[in-house]
Structures are given as structure tokens and as C-alpha cells.
Amino acid sequence: MQQIIGGGGPPASGEVRFLTVGEESAGQRLDNYLLRVLKGVPKTHVYRIIRSGEVRVNKGRAAVDTRVTEGDVVRLPPVRVAAPAPAGTPAAPAREFPVVFEDDHLLAIDKPAGVAVHGGSGVSFGVIEQLRQARPAARLLELVHRLDRETSGILLVAKKRSALTGLQDQFRDRETGKTYLALVSGTWPVSRKVIDQPLHKYLLADGERRVKVVARDDPDGMRAITLVKVRQHWPAAAGRPAFSLLEVTIKTGRTHQIRVHLASQGHPIAGDDKYGDFELNRQLQKAGLKRMFLHAWRLRVTHPALGEALELHSDLPPELAGFVRGLGPSPAQPRA
Structure with missing residues (x-):
């Protein structure tokens, strides 16, 4: 499991955090790892703090495409993240979506228009939160890419960490x-x-x-x-x-x-x-x-x-x- 050293929850302004990479995140690119950890932080800011050297891996500078391994200690500079949902906020309703393709590694669904792919920006929940509720036994369900809320069609969800990193690399390297x-x-x-x-x-x-x-x-x-x-x-x-x-x-x-x-x-x-x-x-x-x-x-x-x-x-x-x-x-x- 990912461990937050020095306290959990959204950090106050001015607080430095140290994260220990867990087994489930091993092999992931540093940028993708931080985009998942720092929910609520603009993507441009995540890339800025990596490229400026403010993010450190095992006390050294790292590039956006550095692969993190289990046990790595990642230093995060002060950033403001989205506050957790208030106590009593209802969980996302369980929902399955039409399946285009599925095996042990990935799931491709047919997303309807009008449904966000994830919660945030005034949206309480999206496709991924509903899928996780519908499939509580799934060890991992992570979005590989995104679609606008108003756009329908094929959306990929990874069921294994290796599939997530491999597919995200393909998208980033324009191989899709x-x-x-x-x-x-x-x-x-x-x-x-x-x-x-x-x-x-x-x-x-x-x-x-x-x-x-x-x-x-x-x-x-x-x-x-x-x-x-x-x-x-x-x-x-x-x-x-x-x-x-x-x-x-x-x-x-x-x-x-x-x-x-x-x-x-x-x-x-x-x-x-x-x-x-x-x-x-x-x-x-x-x-x-x-x-x-x-x-x-x-x-x-x-x-x-x-x-x-x-x-x-x-x-x-x-x-x-x-x-x-x-x-x-x-x-x-x-x-x-």
C-alpha cells in the first residue's frame, strides 16, 4: 500500500509530503503516478513541479518518464489538492456500461454521452467510480485515457497495473x-x-x-x-x-x-x-x-x-x- 509519511489527507499550504511507492504502483511513470496521487491538482502544475526539480525520487531529480519502483520515496513540494468529500456524502451508484471488449488485462466500454469519466470539477462521480462500485472484487480499475463528458464511445479501463502503464505509454508516444x-x-x-x-x-x-x-x-x-x-x-x-x-x-x-x-x-x-x-x-x-x-x-x-x-x-x-x-x-x- 502507498504510505504517506508525516500525515495523510490533503496537505495544508506550505507542507512538504513524502510518499513511499507501493507494490501496486511499481513500474508506473512518475507523471502518471503523481496525476493519480494528486487528484485535484492541475495537470500542468504536476508537470511543472517535476520538470523544475521540486519532485525528488530517493532524494534525486527525476524526469516525467522515470519509472517508480516499490519502496521509492517521492518528495512532493507544497501543493493544494482537492478536499475530501464531506462525511455523509453518498457513494457513487454501482453501474455497469456496455462492454466492447474485456479480458484479464483491460476493459473497453461504450461510454454514453452526458456521463463524466471521473468525479471532480463539480461532478460527484463518473464512470470509473460507478464501475468500482459495480465491481467491488476488482483489484484494480483505472482509466487509461479520457473522453469529454459530452462525448460518447470507446473508453479504456485497465484491470492490471502493467496494462495501465503499457497503454498509457502507447497514448503518450502516439502509437494508438x-x-x-x-x-x-x-x-x-x-x-x-x-x-x-x-x-x-x-x-x-x-x-x-x-x-x-x-x-x-x-x-x-x-x-x-x-x-x-x-x-x-x-x-x-x-x-x-x-x-x-x-x-x-x-x-x-x-x-x-x-x-x-x-x-x-x-x-x-x-x-x-x-x-x-x-x-x-x-x-x-x-x-x-x-x-x-x-x-x-x-x-x-x-x-x-x-x-x-x-x-x-x-x-x-x-x-x-x-x-x-x-x-x-x-x-x-x-x-x-
Whole structure:
């Protein structure tokens, strides 16, 4: 078990902590280990304290990709973490989700839209907390990656620490293939196949997170690459605009990357309440589309234990498939 030396619970401002790495965390990258330990601390801050040398492993500096081993002592500088839930807060309800794939190492589920992947930021619980309640005998259930709350589709959960570290390494090293289906307004040009524009995260006055495209020389910009393939086009008809159904593959995993990249090209995702066409969204609500049309459709990874290629698919959920049918037949398939 992980041991906190010098007291447990959220540290007060100015308190240094020392953590002893337990058997269940052995082999994990330092950044992933701290992201799990320091729930409530912004990801950017976790990386900052590692790179600045404020985090020490066995009294020495360590890199973000350093592998921790059982018994390592990790020094943490003063950070503010989220306070624990108040006494009496109800536990997450047990819930299973549709299974796309499962074996002894990993679980792939079909996440519905409207469900957060984990608790935090005003959300009491998410997919992972509900899964743990539904599977109390499971030794380990950890998110491998994340999906926006409004996005449906394939979500990977590790059932073994070795699977977690192996899969997270694949995601970090861009060795996976994550392809989404997105319905956008307008006719997407078939020739526009690559969006390579830096993104920058910022906060609104009320503290809500947003992302925008910035210039290539912006010091706060993070490179983001999105590949786009047109699947279907529908011309404008009966008072509605044209639509395009896209296969969107992300080569980097930036926050809100697909939503911001597509909107920046003048083709926002239908139903997107942050970056979309708000007047069109109101019309779409009346027409039956009551959520953002973004679905994690296909995921390609290498099985962390078997070393074999694994390709997973999730069909469009009924509410999205039904809306597409309502658009009517589309013309001939677009040609590249």
C-alpha cells in the first residue's frame, strides 16, 4: 500500500509530503503516478513541479518518464489538492456500461454521452467510480485515457497495473489510433485532410475552461494535429444547412482538440454548446439532436500483454444514428 509519511489527507499550504511507492504502483511513470496521487491538482502544475526539480525520487531529480519502483520515496513540494468529500456524502451508484471488449488485462466500454469519466470539477462521480462500485472484487480499475463528458464511445479501463502503464505509454508516444465520428455544419472540403494548429487553454471570468487556436509562435501554444476524412455529405435542404459526417483521427490528445479544430475551419460540430453555432443548435434541438454529435468510434492499440494489434469499434448510439437517418439519403460518396 502507498504510505504517506508525516500525515495523510490533503496537505495544508506550505507542507512538504513524502510518499513511499507501493507494490501496486511499481513500474508506473512518475507523471502518471503523481496525476493519480494528486487528484485535484492541475495537470500542468504536476508537470511543472517535476520538470523544475521540486519532485525528488530517493532524494534525486527525476524526469516525467522515470519509472517508480516499490519502496521509492517521492518528495512532493507544497501543493493544494482537492478536499475530501464531506462525511455523509453518498457513494457513487454501482453501474455497469456496455462492454466492447474485456479480458484479464483491460476493459473497453461504450461510454454514453452526458456521463463524466471521473468525479471532480463539480461532478460527484463518473464512470470509473460507478464501475468500482459495480465491481467491488476488482483489484484494480483505472482509466487509461479520457473522453469529454459530452462525448460518447470507446473508453479504456485497465484491470492490471502493467496494462495501465503499457497503454498509457502507447497514448503518450502516439502509437494508438483514435478515430471519432463528428457531424459538422457545412460542406467540408474533401481536400482538407490535415489541421495542424497550436491550441491554448484559458479560463473564462467564471472559471470555466476554454481552448482556442493560437499562432504557431505563441509561447503558450501546444501543437495539435487532427486528420479529417469526409464520410458523407448532405446538401442544404428544407431550411437547414448542409452537413458533413467526418472521420476524425487525432494524432495529439489536447483538451477539446477536435471541437476547436473543426470550429476554427468554419465547420463546428452540430450540438456543441461551447464552440458551436448556437442558433443552429437551437434548431437542431427542435429537430431531435439534443447532444453534441461527437462519438469515439474506433480505437486501435497494441494489447499490453499479448503484443497483438487490437481494433475496437463502437456503433453510433441510437440518438445519433437516428438523426443521421433523418437527414435523408446523401449523394454519392465524396472522393479524395
